[in-house]
Amino acid sequence: MTSEVRVRPPPGPILAALTPPGSKSLTNRALVLAAMSEGTSMLRGCLDSEDTQVMRAALARCGVVCEASEDASEVRVTGVGGPLTRVDEPERPIDVATAGTAARFLAAVFAASPITCLVDGSARMRERPMEGLLQALRAQGADIRCTAAEDMLPCEIRGARLRGGEIRLARPPSSQFISALLIAAPLADAPLRIVLEQGTPARPYVDMTLACLRDFGADARWLERDVLEVSPTTLRGRDYHVEPDASAATYLLSLAAIFGGEVRVPGLGRASQQGDTRFCDVLGRMGASVLQGPEITLVRGAGTLHGVDLDLSDMPDTTLTAAVLALHAVGPTRIRGVEVLRHHESDRIAAAATELRKLGAEVVEHEDGLDITPPAQIVAGAAIDTYRDHRVAMAFSLAGHVTIRDPGCVAKTFPKYFEVLAGLGMVE
Ligand SMILES: O=C(O)C1=C[C@@H](OP(=O)(O)O)[C@@H](O)[C@H](O)C1
Numbered sequence: 001m002t003s004e005v006r007v008r009p010p011p012g013p014i015l016a017a018l019t020p021p022g023s024k025s026l027t028n029r030a031l032v033l034a035a036m037s038e039g040t041s042m043l044r045g046c047l048d049s050e051d052t053q054v055m056r057a058a059l060a061r062c063g064v065v066c067e068a069s070e071d072a073s074e075v076r077v078t079g080v081g082g083p084l085t086r087v088d089e090p091e092r093p094i095d096v097a098t099a100g101t102a103a104r105f106l107a108a109v110f111a112a113s114p115i116t117c118l119v120d121g122s123a124r125m126r127e128r129p130m131e132g133l134l135q136a137l138r139a140q141g142a143d144i145r146c147t148a149a150e151d152m153l154p155c156e157i158r159g160a161r162l163r164g165g166e167i168r169l170a171r172p173p174s175s176q177f178i179s180a181l182l183i184a185a186p187l188a189d190a191p192l193r194i195v196l197e198q199g200t201p202a203r204p205y206v207d208m209t210l211a212c213l214r215d216f217g218a219d220a221r222w223l224e225r226d227v228l229e230v231s232p233t234t235l236r237g238r239d240y241h242v243e244p245d246a247s248a249a250t251y252l253l254s255l256a257a258i259f260g261g262e263v264r265v266p267g268l269g270r271a272s273q274q275g276d277t278r279f280c281d282v283l284g285r286m287g288a289s290v291l292q293g294p295e296i297t298l299v300r301g302a303g304t305l306h307g308v309d310l311d312l313s314d315m316p317d318t319t320l321t322a323a324v325l326a327l328h329a330v331g332p333t334r335i336r337g338v339e340v341l342r343h344h345e346s347d348r349i350a351a352a353a354t355e356l357r358k359l360g361a362e363v364v365e366h367e368d369g370l371d372i373t374p375p376a377q378i379v380a381g382a383a384i385d386t387y388r389d390h391r392v393a394m395a396f397s398l399a400g401h402v403t404i405r406d407p408g409c410v411a412k413t414f415p416k417y418f419e420v421l422a423g424l425g426m427v428e
């Protein structure tokens with residue numbers, strides 16, 4: 001892809017049905033659970049992007065056969081029916097790139113398997129938190145040595161059967177720590193109970209993990225508000241349909257809210273397992289007209305957008321979308337509850353503040369969010385830095401007349417994003 005893309009508003013109101021690619025979160029859960037299952041799974045609607053490619057490649061290194069269709073939207077996985085049992089070329093690190101899901105879910109499954117392997121990631125992934133997860137896995141019996149910095153990637157994992165019993169976690173810096181422990185739990189010797197002493201971050205992702213575990217035959221549930229339990233089970237392979245990605249859908253639905261017209265996203269609605277489908281409530285509160293059925297979402301631009309006060313702790317990945325909507329609104333917007341963003345692909349709170357200011361907004365940065373006062377007129381033609389962060393690139397392409405630097409970073413979750421915008425006449 002070119003080193004920058006010039007984006008402009010659509011030539012007129014949009015009237016389109018747009019389907020984002022498969023959900024990253026569901027694809028990577030389904031891949032790893034199918035790998036642990038007895039029998040074959042046929043996964044349909046999968047995302048084919050950097051984050052899912054590293055997951056497939058890692059599983060393939062462990063002898064799991066993942067046969068992908070040409071566009072990799074269908075993947076047939078032959079499960080190993082329990083823990084992973086081998087690693088090809090064990091001295092060569094398994095690369096998780098910047099995929100938080102792959103880094104956390106795989107670390108837990110490796111720790112629960114009788115294998116020794118090295119896990120490494122991108123320079124950014126080496127900075128992203130792993131600590132509480134690695135400590136919990138050690139307490140469960142795994143031997144994990146971090147070779148560069150304490151409790152960070154890269155690390156060498158010598159797995160063992162997890163003991164089960166109780167794991168107490170203070171507030172983990174990522175909900176993926178909880179999901180990772182839940183995913184590995186069917187491999188443990190005894191039921192694994194997780195007690196979240198200071199509450200559950202991004203609960204919809206934890207609910208999604210429980211639902212996926214149950215889909216593959218596990219006994220996995222909430223015992224109390226912040227206590228989870230999974231029993232040891234052999235998972236069963238199955239046919240599985242991956243929903244379209246609800247975080248990716250936020251950019252497409254916002255196009256109608258910002259520029260007018262109507263965008264429909266079929267296949268995503270109230271029945272979805274993804275918490276980010278609730279972003280339509282944010283669009284509604286800001287002034288767009290929203291209709292959501294069990295399996296479809298429709299947003300219509302209804303004129304002026306208004307600034308709002310938002311707690312996005314349950315849907316952190318929608319923050320940058322909300323921040324750019326705020327730029328187009330009348331009146332200030334406050335975004336709270338998303339300190340987790342400091343540890344994502346970039347420090348997204350800092351990135352948003354810097355880039356929104358280039359577009360004329362007044363921004364106050366908080367540890368857990370932002371105050372955004374939109375300009376009377378958005379500065380046209382600003383060059384947006386994207387910090388190797390797909391969501392910065394996708395969200396800021398909604399700003400109007402902008403140049404997006406390093407647009408190729410969208411390969412992490414939505415490789416064809418700018419082709420979709422080009423199809424709407426938005427790429428110069
Ligand atoms: O479990 C998942 O699939 C995810 C959980 C969230 O992570 P954090 O809890 O680290 O924010 C989210 O940001 C990420 O994109 C996907």
Ligand SMILES: C=C(OP(=O)(O)O)C(=O)O
Nearest residue numbers: 098099100101317344345
């Ligand atoms: C935070 C994200 O990704 P991950 O943590 O899965 O790398 C994201 O996709 O916005």
